[in-house]
Structure formats: C-alpha cells, structure tokens
Amino acid sequence: MGNRVAIIGVAMARVGKSSLPSWELFADPALDAIRDAGIEPSQVQALHLGNVYSAFTESQTNMAPLVLDTIGIRNIPSIRYETACASGSVAFRQGYLSILSGMYDIVLVGGTERLRSISGTAVQQAMATSMDESERNAGMTFGAYWGYVAKAYAKKHGIDDQTLQNLLAHITVKNHHHGAANKLAQLQKETSIEEVLGSPVVAPPIKIMDCCPFSDGAAALVLASEKFARKAKKPIWIEGSGQASGQFTVADCEDLSHNPAIGVAAKDAYKQAGIGPAQIDVAEVHDCVNIHEVICLEGANLFKEGEAIYSAKEKATYINGQLPVNISGGLKSRGHPVGATGAYQLCEITQLLRGEFGAETSRRPEVGMTINVGGTGAVITVNILRREE
Amino acid sequence: MSESEQTLPACYGCEKCGYRTARYKPLCRRCGHSRIIGITPSSAGSILDFIPTYYPPENLKNLGPYISVLVKLDNDCNMFGIMLEDAKMVEAGQNVVVDKFDRKNGLLVFKRT
Numbered sequence: 001m002g003n004r005v006a007i008i009g010v011a012m013a014r015v016g017k018s019s020l021p022s023w024e025l026f027a028d029p030a031l032d033a034i035r036d037a038g039i040e041p042s043q044v045q046a047l048h049l050g051n052v053y054s055a056f057t058e059s060q061t062n063m064a065p066l067v068l069d070t071i072g073i074r075n076i077p078s079i080r081y082e083t084a085c086a087s088g089s090v091a092f093r094q095g096y097l098s099i100l101s102g103m104y105d106i107v108l109v110g111g112t113e114r115l116r117s118i119s120g121t122a123v124q125q126a127m128a129t130s131m132d133e134s135e136r137n138a139g140m141t142f143g144a145y146w147g148y149v150a151k152a153y154a155k156k157h158g159i160d161d162q163t164l165q166n167l168l169a170h171i172t173v174k175n176h177h178h179g180a181a182n183k184l185a186q187l188q189k190e191t192s193i194e195e196v197l198g199s200p201v202v203a204p205p206i207k208i209m210d211c212c213p214f215s216d217g218a219a220a221l222v223l224a225s226e227k228f229a230r231k232a233k234k235p236i237w238i239e240g241s242g243q244a245s246g247q248f249t250v251a252d253c254e255d256l257s258h259n260p261a262i263g264v265a266a267k268d269a270y271k272q273a274g275i276g277p278a279q280i281d282v283a284e285v286h287d288c289v290n291i292h293e294v295i296c297l298e299g300a301n302l303f304k305e306g307e308a309i310y311s312a313k314e315k316a317t318y319i320n321g322q323l324p325v326n327i328s329g330g331l332k333s334r335g336h337p338v339g340a341t342g343a344y345q346l347c348e349i350t351q352l353l354r355g356e357f358g359a360e361t362s363r364r365p366e367v368g369m370t371i372n373v374g375g376t377g378a379v380i381t382v383n384i385l386r387r388e389e
Numbered sequence: 390m391s392e393s394e395q396t397l398p399a400c401y402g403c404e405k406c407g408y409r410t411a412r413y414k415p416l417c418r419r420c421g422h423s424r425i426i427g428i429t430p431s432s433a434g435s436i437l438d439f440i441p442t443y444y445p446p447e448n449l450k451n452l453g454p455y456i457s458v459l460v461k462l463d464n465d466c467n468m469f470g471i472m473l474e475d476a477k478m479v480e481a482g483q484n485v486v487v488d489k490f491d492r493k494n495g496l497l498v499f500k501r502t
Binding site: 121124125128132133134135136137138139140141143144147148151152200201202203204247249250251252 | 410411412418438440441442443444445446447448449455457459467468469470471494495496497
C-alpha cells in the first residue's frame with residue numbers, strides 16, 4: 001500500500017427531522033463537501049454511499065445512482081452499502097480502499113437516512129431486521145439486547161444495579177453536555193442524572209434516556225489520493241482503517257460484556273497507523289445505548305476492561321478530559337441517522353482535527369478515532385485520522 | 390425424529406468438539422469442523438439471564454410486556470424465548486420448560502417448572 005489517502009472535504013446536514021427524502025437530503029452536504037474540498041463536482045470519480053432502511057421507510061431502493069442523479073453528477077460508478085448502523089463508515093472505508101488500490105484519485109463517500117417520516121413502530125420493525133431473524137422472532141429487541149449486555153458487564157465487574165444505572169446516566173449526561181454545543185445536533189440540550197434515572201424503563205436496566213433517538217440526516221466526505229490531497233487546504237490523513245465482523249447470533253456469545261471484534265478492527269487500524277491507544281487524542285464512538293460507549297472504549301483498548309464505565313463520572317471523557325469522547329454529543333445527542341452515523345463521526349473528527357468543529361478541546365488534537373458498530377455488535381469499523389503540522 | 394420432538398426447535402452439535410448451538414452453521418464456530426449434526430431437541434433447561442421487555446415489537450404486541458429469556462437447554466444449546474410471567478418471580482438459574490413453540494413464527498414460550 002504505497003498510496004496515502006486523505007479527507008479533503010466534509011459537510012453534514014442538521015440531524016433531526018427532515019422534510020426531504022434521503023436522496024435529496026444528501027445533495028446539500030455532498031455539494032458542500034465538494035466545495036470544502038476545493039474541487040469541481042466533475043472531478044469526483046465514484047460515490048460510496050451508506051443507507052440502510054430506505055426500502056422500508058421510503059419505499060425506495062437503488063439508492064446510490066438516485067443520489068448521484070439528484071446531485072447532478074452522471075456516468076461515474078456508484079454503490080450503496082448496507083451494514084446496519086455501520087453503513088456510513090463501511091462506505092467510507094470502501095471509498096478509501098478504492099483510492100488506496102490506485103483505481104481512483106477522488107471519491108465522494110457518506111451516508112443518508114430518513115427515519116422520522118414514519119412511525120416509531122415502523123422504524124423499530126425496520127431496525128429489527130438488522131438482528132438475527134430467529135432471535136427477533138423469539139422476542140429479542142435491541143432494548144433487550146443492550147439490557148443483556150449491561151447486565152453481563154455489571155456481573156463481570158461486580159457492579160450492583162443501582163451503581164450501574166448511575167454510571168450509565170453519567171455517560172448520557174456527558175453526551176448531552178457535548179451535544180448542547182453542537183449546532184447540528186438533534187437534541188441540543190443538557191440533561192441531568194435525575195432526568196435520566198427518572199425516565200421510563202425500556203428493558204431493565206436500560207431506560208429511554210440511555211438510548212439514542214432515531215434521526216434523519218446525511219453527511220458527506222471527499223477523499224483524495226496523496227497527489228491531490230497535497231493541494232488541499234487542510235488534508236486529514238486516513239492513517240488506519242480496520243473492519244471486523246462480530247458474532248451475529250447473540251445466544252451463542254460467550255461474553256456479552258466484551259466484543260472481541262472491536263479489538264480485531266482496532267488492532268488492525270493501530271497497526272496500519274503505527275500507533276497505540278495512548279496516541280489517540282479524541283474519539284467518536286457508537287453510543288446507540290450508553291453501555292455501548294463503554295464496550296467500544298474497552299474493545300479498542302482506550303480504557304482497560306472494567307474502567308470505561310467510570311470514565312464519564314470521573315470526567316475523563318469530557319471535552320477537556322484525558323480522552324474526549326463524543327464531543328459531537330454522540331448518537332445520544334447529535335442523533336442516529338443510521339446509514340449516515342459513521343459518516344457523521346468521520347466528519348466530526350475531521351473538523352476537530354482541523355480546529356473547525358466549534359466546540360474545541362483545550363489541547364488541539366492531532367490523532368482521532370472513530371468506532372462505528374452495526375447490529376448486535378456484528379459489523380465494526382475503526383478508523384484513525386491524523387492531521388499534519 | 391418423533392412427533393413430539395418436531396414440536397421443539399431444532400438443535401445442532403459438532404461431532405468433533407461437542408459444541409452445541411440452536412443455529413445451524415455448516416462449520417463449528419468453536420473448532421471449525423464441518424461435521425455438524427442434528428441433536429435431540431430438549432424441552433427443558435435453566436435460565437441463564439432474562440430481561441423484562443416493556444416495549445414489545447409489532448409482531449408480539451398482542452402479548453403485552455413480556456420477559457425475554459436466555460435459556461440453556463438440557464442438551465446444552467442456548468436459546469432465546471419469552472416468558473409471560475411476573476418478572477419478580479423469575480430468576481437466573483430457575484428451571485423452565487417449553488410451554489409453546491410456534492414453529493411458523495419462531496416464537497418459543499417458556500414457563501417455570
């Protein structure tokens with residue numbers, strides 16, 4: 001792999017509820033990312049798009065060429081990726097690999113999703129298709145899954161139920177604190193431990209305020225080979241990109257408190273980047289439910305097993321902590337437009353490394369990580385980005 | 390397979406390492422061996438863990454809130470199902486038996502013994 005690849009343009013739509021269909025929703029961020037990259041639309045050589053549920057929510061398939069046509073770009077290859085909540089980052093990774101292979105020099109990647117145009121029940125039904133069909137039919141829900149994960153974690157680390165709920169609430173409070181300052185976030189508001197603990201129970205110990213909302217959103221990135229990226233104003237280099245597949249059938253998982261596939265993807269990304277966890281300055285991780293922030297941080301060795309659960313309470317993952325995590329607000333506050341979420345994480349880390357995110361850390365970060373996970377821990381991508389001085 | 394066995398979900402085992410699963414896979418996920426065979430289904434087991442589920446999915450809405458339960462069957466297969474009992478009466482380690490198995494929809498209902 002002799003070529004280097006950089007992110008040279010990023011843009012995101014406001015997360016929340018959109019009146020636009022998902023293919024139109026993507027058009028503005030796509031053109032803004034192209035402008036941000038300082039290139040012409042005609043220079044884009046391919047589109048890699050993350051999108052999960054349009055067949056269910058908008059009765060629309062064949063999304064990638066539709067998105068391309070809506071933007072007004074023609075004749076280039078386009079492909080849509082569906083890997084549940086990891087679709088946006090898988091699209092990113094495939095775009096990255098297509099440049100790394102030498103096939104292309106400039107590609108557009110990202111994700112788009114529209115979930116709030118239909119009822120919550122219909123969204124739940126659509127999302128449930130991302131888990132094992134036999135387990136779904138046997139009464140498993142995502143809420144119950146995360147309940148099992150949280151209980152397994154607490155049991156393994158000797159945490160009682162009340163303490164567990166309190167520690168999880170601290171993660172939600174932290175992510176809302178960050179999201180309150182993010183102008184593109186869906187839930188731009190602070191919350192409190194009391195509000196989280198007082199929210200309705202979904203599947204104990206998981207409460208509604210432990211969970212992220214469903215969202216509409218779209219985010220786009222322009223990736224370029226080194227030859228083109230050197231001409232860009234602020235290239236952010238893709239230093240490592242790992243992907244792994246975890247256990248799909250939950251009943252056969254030996255230990256739900258830990259997802260080894262996150263470690264596999266992270267190890268690959270660290271190896272490619274030539275760094276270790278200590279060099280990560282900032283991270284955006286997949287907190288679809290707050291316990292999953294813990295599983296991600298420990299899976300990637302950013303915290304030791306049994307320690308990440310205390311990270312928010314001890315302020316270690318706050319914006320000025322030792323490792324700021326989910327400065328965007330994460331899925332909990334920024335929102336979770338499923339097929340676009342991974343692309344949002346990558347845009348946010350890019351802007352943070354450029355010093356353009358808005359809410360800035362006390363130390364300007366040099367290296368950032370994203371961890372995006374699909375389904376019941378079944379698809380994992382870990383990306384490491386770096387700015388150059 | 391007897392008629393009564395057909396009223397239970399299928400289970401599989403690895404001939405080499407003995408690994409058991411309720412989900413057929415041509416390769417054993419523990420040792421990679423390819424001789425996976427059907428084993429005698431079991432109607433009894435014990436609760437490994439359980440989660441009361443207050444927001445049932447659309448296909449189970451008619452049941453109201455239920456308990457999602459992970460059961461280790463006596464044939465060593467782990468399997469999810471539901472229980473329609475008071476959550477306060479349910480504990481990990483309790484013995485359960487299959488109360489109903491809706492083969493068409495894949496729903497497995499356990500009850501305490």
